Amino acid sequence: MADAVTAPPAGRATIGDSEFDRDSALVPRETGVYDIDLPAGWTIFGAVNGGFLLAVLGRALGDALPHPDPFTVSAHYLTASRPGPAVVRTQTVRAGRTLSTGQASLFQYDDEGREVERIRVLASYGDLGALSDDVRTTAKPPAFPPMERCLGPEDGPAPDDTSAIAGRLMLKLDPATLGWALGAPSGKGEMRAWFGLADGRDPDPLSLLLAVDALPPTAFELGVSGWVPTVELTVHVRCRPAPGPLRVSITTRNLAGGFLEEDAEVWDSTDRLVAQSRQLARVASAGFGG
Amino acid sequence: MADAVTAPPAGRATIGDSEFDRDSALVPRETGVYDIDLPAGWTIFGAVNGGFLLAVLGRALGDALPHPDPFTVSAHYLTASRPGPAVVRTQTVRAGRTLSTGQASLFQYDDEGREVERIRVLASYGDLGALSDDVRTTAKPPAFPPMERCLGPEDGPAPDDTSAIAGRLMLKLDPATLGWALGAPSGKGEMRAWFGLADGRDPDPLSLLLAVDALPPTAFELGVSGWVPTVELTVHVRCRPAPGPLRVSITTRNLAGGFLEEDAEVWDSTDRLVAQSRQLARVASAGFGG
Numbered sequence: 001m002a003d004a005v006t007a008p009p010a011g012r013a014t015i016g017d018s019e020f021d022r023d024s025a026l027v028p029r030e031t032g033v034y035d036i037d038l039p040a041g042w043t044i045f046g047a048v049n050g051g052f053l054l055a056v057l058g059r060a061l062g063d064a065l066p067h068p069d070p071f072t073v074s075a076h077y078l079t080a081s082r083p084g085p086a087v088v089r090t091q092t093v094r095a096g097r098t099l100s101t102g103q104a105s106l107f108q109y110d111d112e113g114r115e116v117e118r119i120r121v122l123a124s125y126g127d128l129g130a131l132s133d134d135v136r137t138t139a140k141p142p143a144f145p146p147m148e149r150c151l152g153p154e155d156g157p158a159p160d161d162t163s164a165i166a167g168r169l170m171l172k173l174d175p176a177t178l179g180w181a182l183g184a185p186s187g188k189g190e191m192r193a194w195f196g197l198a199d200g201r202d203p204d205p206l207s208l209l210l211a212v213d214a215l216p217p218t219a220f221e222l223g224v225s226g227w228v229p230t231v232e233l234t235v236h237v238r239c240r241p242a243p244g245p246l247r248v249s250i251t252t253r254n255l256a257g258g259f260l261e262e263d264a265e266v267w268d269s270t271d272r273l274v275a276q277s278r279q280l281a282r283v284a285s286a287g288f289g290g
Numbered sequence: 291m292a293d294a295v296t297a298p299p300a301g302r303a304t305i306g307d308s309e310f311d312r313d314s315a316l317v318p319r320e321t322g323v324y325d326i327d328l329p330a331g332w333t334i335f336g337a338v339n340g341g342f343l344l345a346v347l348g349r350a351l352g353d354a355l356p357h358p359d360p361f362t363v364s365a366h367y368l369t370a371s372r373p374g375p376a377v378v379r380t381q382t383v384r385a386g387r388t389l390s391t392g393q394a395s396l397f398q399y400d401d402e403g404r405e406v407e408r409i410r411v412l413a414s415y416g417d418l419g420a421l422s423d424d425v426r427t428t429a430k431p432p433a434f435p436p437m438e439r440c441l442g443p444e445d446g447p448a449p450d451d452t453s454a455i456a457g458r459l460m461l462k463l464d465p466a467t468l469g470w471a472l473g474a475p476s477g478k479g480e481m482r483a484w485f486g487l488a489d490g491r492d493p494d495p496l497s498l499l500l501a502v503d504a505l506p507p508t509a510f511e512l513g514v515s516g517w518v519p520t521v522e523l524t525v526h527v528r529c530r531p532a533p534g535p536l537r538v539s540i541t542t543r544n545l546a547g548g549f550l551e552e553d554a555e556v557w558d559s560t561d562r563l564v565a566q567s568r569q570l571a572r573v574a575s576a577g578f579g580g
Contacts, residue, residue: 071549078384093410124521135545136512137546254566256421257529278568280362280414
């Protein structure tokens with residue numbers, strides 16, 4: 001799979017024509033309202049991945065708002081999403097000259113067909129292509145081993161049948177953050193991985209929304225096992241990513257009272273910091289809810 | 291003013307009976323709807339401070355939701371707030387066992403009396419008092435000079451009449467982050483200050499919402515002058531703060547394309563990390579809007 005990225009075959013998927021694009025595509029029902037059948041391919045432990053959901057909502061807002069690109073998206077996760085029918089309802093909160101603000105919610109249906117809200121977001125959109133080239137950054141890419149020394153699910157002894165999403169991603173974890181998988185968590189709240197889509201589709205602002213919530217929880221390296229549900233996740237997209245694999249680095253500094261933050265940075269193949277995110281997550285025992 | 295904190299006089303204000311509490315108090319109009327007259331005392335350059343607005347919305351949600359304390363609050367700033375009448379409208383999105391999620395907006399009125407939305411928030415609330423004492427943190431308080439070696443507006447040559455809020459706060463800036471005020475910005479995106487309320491009121495979760503957006507912009511130390519309006523600000527309150535002054539440390543790593551992030555940490559007098567925030571702000575020329 002590393003080969004697929006470093007030497008893309010002719011059959012490599014493209015932005016707009018890939019698993020990710022097809023699976024997150026929305027069917028307009030009326031102005032600002034979209035239907036989608038959430039696919040089973042993006043689940044982990046049976047729940048649809050939070051980053052994938054963010055991309056679905058981000059796609060809806062990109063259609064509904066006058067500006068194309070997510071600049072900052074704040075999501076509050078309410079209940080776990082399952083594969084199956086869902087509806088996304090958007091609202092334009094404010095349409096400005098350089099930025100627009102919108103709101104979106106994704107609902108599914110209970111046994112009586114009533115809508116149950118899964119996730120609600122507030123987001124400000126702009127045009128990444130219109131930003132100035134002025135970059136004054138002190139941020140440096142974290143140290144990453146080369147991709148061929150990092151490890152993915154395909155390098156393990158057996159397929160992981162709890163994580164359907166693993167088959168959709170190119171995820172190569174830095175061995176230094178894999179202690180948890182060997183029964184020896186490092187005690188450091190760090191997780192790093194090379195990230196791409198399995199079919200070779202290049203990154204874009206929507207796939208950045210996926211990338212920030214696609215790695216195993218940092219809590220695993222802190223010796224915490226089990227479900228770590230996201231309460232809230234905010235992503236800033238800072239730049240349109242260049243083609244090629246991304247590097248995602250996540251750090252946790254403060255696990256306290258059963259909650260922890262996860263700070264993610266996403267770097268593109270040209271060493272640009274293309275996205276920053278932070279989430280508040282809860283260390284829960286097995287199962288969802290609360 | 292430092293004396294007021296280190297050796298509080300008998301007349302020191304208390305939580306619930308202070309300038310901050312009186313000025314952010316809300317008058318219930320109907321269920322979940324509150325009126326407030328935004329006071330001129332919390333403005334800078336004529337606009338009501340974003341952290342103060344967040345505290346107003348936080349107070350409304352604390353009243354409207356079944357849980358008392360803000361755990362994570364995401365605010366998108368739409369238009370600048372001015373002193374005068376405003377209405378806060380809240381909605382309970384989900385009421386869970388340990389967390390509730392709500393939404394709130396603050397509106398003011400245009401010349402025809404129509405509501406104009408200033409700021410919208412999504413927030414998840416819980417009970418900080420119910421959290422476990424389990425703390426596994428690698429975060430360390432940043433190095434701060436003692437308060438008596440830090441500098442506030444009262445140490446300058448003349449009162450700053452553009453910043454009414456300065457009179458409401460005890461803000462003592464680390465001289466290492468004050469180069470901008472001397473015409474020699476450090477070039478580092480850092481701002482650090484001791485923080486309290488001028489009347490000696492101790493911190494609580496609501497005043498933490500104020501604290502994360504009360505310092506001068508880090509952009510000043512990057513050589514950028516003028517208005518740096520917040521697009522989005524998310525705060526995580528991690529612990530009920532102990533009495534005594536807070537330390538607020540803000541860092542910016544990535545100024546690019548006219549946008550920057552500001553990451554704030556707030557530490558209490560017992561060296562607990564009590565709040566973390568991140569905002570996306572825009573480097574604008576003088577004036578608001580966009």
